[in-house]
Amino acid sequence: MDVTISLTVNGIERAITADPERPLLDVLREELHLTGTKYGCGEGRCGACSVLMDGKRVLSCVTPVAQADKKTITTIEGLATGDSLHPVQEAFLAEGAMQCGYCTPGMILTAVALLEKNPDPTDEEIAAEMNVNLCRCNGYPKILNAVRRAAEKIQR
């Protein structure tokens, strides 16, 4: 039975009528047309679907939309402020930390959440926090550089 869910996505309040079990990922992509959030595995093991829910990283492919009721969601489309990119986005560009870029939105949002709670992570902490995020182009070295660069910039 469909239910109505209220949530704030990228600063805009939304009311969605949907099956409560429908994954948040599908609602973002198919109802709100926010296609920056990607499907990668559907079982929470690749991180491509990462979004921020009340500032924390969640895997939207295994998050039923009902769990997002009254929550604040940030997707990759909501990270920049106008034309001004978030420091993590800037760092990914500066390091060229993308190949196909399909994992990039999830990588960036995971890094944003990480730096929010730990602004000065060690390499081990970055790897531990981001280990769920897969990059099949295996562009991990440059992604690590980007996260380090963003951490430096945020601390300054």
Add this chain to the structure above:
Amino acid sequence: MIRDIFAKKLESQRSERPDEPRCEVELSRRSFVQLLGAGLLITVTEGVSVGRRRQSATVAARLHINKDGTITVMTGKVEEGQGSRAQLTQAAAEELRVAVDRIRLVMADTALVPDDGRTAGSRTTPSTVPAVRRAAATARELLTRLAAEQWKVDRSALDVRNGTIKHQATKQTITYAYLAKTKDVAGAFAQTIASDVTLTPVDEWEVLGTAVPRPNWRDLVTGAHRYPSDIVRPNMLYGKILRPPSYGATLESIDLSKAKAMKDVVVVRDGQFVGCAAPSSFRAAQALEAVAKTASWKTVSHPSSKDLFSHLKKNARPGGRTRPRTSGSIDKGLADASKVLEQTYEVAYIQHTPMEPRAAVAEWKDGKLTVWAGVDGPQSVQGDLAGTFRIPSERVRVIVPDMGSGFGGKHTGEAAEEAARLARAAERPVSLRWTRAEEFTWAYFRPAAVIECKGGLDANGSLIAWDFTNINAGGSAIEPPYRIANVRTRSVSSDSPLRQGAYRCLAATANNFARESFMDELAAAAGAEPLAFRLAHLENPRIRTVLEAAARHFDWPTRKKKVTADIGVGLACGTEKNSCVAACVEVGIDRKRGEIKVHHVCEAFECGPIQNPGNLLSQVQGCIIMGMGGALSEEIQFADGRILNAGFAGYRVPRFKDVPKIDVHLINNTSIPSAGGGETPIIAIAPAIANAVFAATGVRIRSMPMRGAALKQA
């Protein structure tokens, strides 16, 4: 058996496309302007019709100068993360003498672009980059001649910089944009691209050779870029396809009535094809579940991965698709040898697992089909769709938005065909995105292999005989790069239980794993040091250069002396697709857990003049880590016609925690033409790891992936 269903497609995967572009674009000026945007396009001639296979293309089929001075360049190549968008933009900018931001690259849209063949086999760099450069250089020359005619001066007195032609003596200038407004340009660009036009020599490159970023990078970090799975069309539905429970199973009966009764759901059955489309993918999945419950299937028996290698060996067909290649006499070489070594290596099936599984949106309008699809050969999929739906190929348009990787795994357009079937029945556009489990099960795999090696050493410890047979995986890089008097190499086909096809560097990884592991075994048998043993048999100066560079940067002699029972070092080298690679690695062995951990990889790579060092570094780093997956953990397990590990839980690919210290040394060899660099860097990793494990433990692991369990007893 499943193999037969795909026989035709597999055949087409094997054949490489010709290097020269095949231009089959036929468009009226009106439709062309509609496609590219009214007002922008001015140089196109009436009805661009530029010949068929292997015939020369016109300049107009490859590039257009727009009124605002930007230049639209067209290519059939796709961008899947390997860097072709930046590289082809650089190629055009270099020869046109303009900044990269003046170039608008249109990729992989069959209505607009010439057929540059599949994006595969590292062919963009040696084939498409020169094709684009020749077109751009021809265009520059034609424009310069037009300026010379207009000014009535000698062409040689003119220079071109930043899209502006200048007559040095009179200081007169004219821009491409201005010239493009004249009728003369349309006539000039109808000429064929000169095959002998002079290209800018490497030492004069200004744009090529630099780390130009991918032009649409910003759209990737903001989420604005639309991948094939992100395309939305008005009134679009989402589709799901019924899959058999096992390979070779056939549908005997099914009841569609429950799903048909669901609101807004379209259900399609056409023989074995059953699918549902609905306004959301969640709804489509519910509908599919309802029909799947009613399906009854006839299953067939199927080999399991447990018996894979004996199955491949038993069904090997020597004398099949390729003949043995020999030099000297293998029989005499082995007879003359004072020591003969014989070993067998095994390589499991692995999967590409591109981050974006197969996806397509299909739309029918007035009997014409348009698909946006994640495939690496737009024209080849266009042909397949035309065949499937029995319509002329000019009624099929395939567009490939920059897609979420492929690694050779997206040669085929299954999702496009399935979406088109659903869209035709629904009379609405349909988006079909394969699930990860579907990609793991119904895409194709890198071939498994059994490789049999025999080597003979003379009394001095020199290699004099080499007999090498690859069963099932193919003949890429099968020739040993070493100086050996008596050689026989064979690529033998077999009965592949799984659907198999291209993968980054294909069989070169398997062949190099066996060869470079076996070289280490022969070195040990000869009582020689592995690096010295290789160098003693290696004449190819390019491989020697990378091998010596990797060993030097790794500090091989010192590191070799520090080997313990828990820390080993190993090296390997190889060549494929006209590029050369060598790697030194250090591994740590955890005997209790039976684990191999790669600590450090030092790799040297050379592919001629480097066209984009930033991108090449990404490719080499990516190959190294991807190669670790196939070496250590990736393996498709199957039984009873089912994939047992069709998800990232059971199929272990490299993650952040697996990333070792990586040193990459790119060697810029400007004495030869550039070769592609996105594949070969993968081939040295697995054997270097195997050799390092042996150095530490004395245990020789002859399988990919290397199962660390063998080390528990060591």
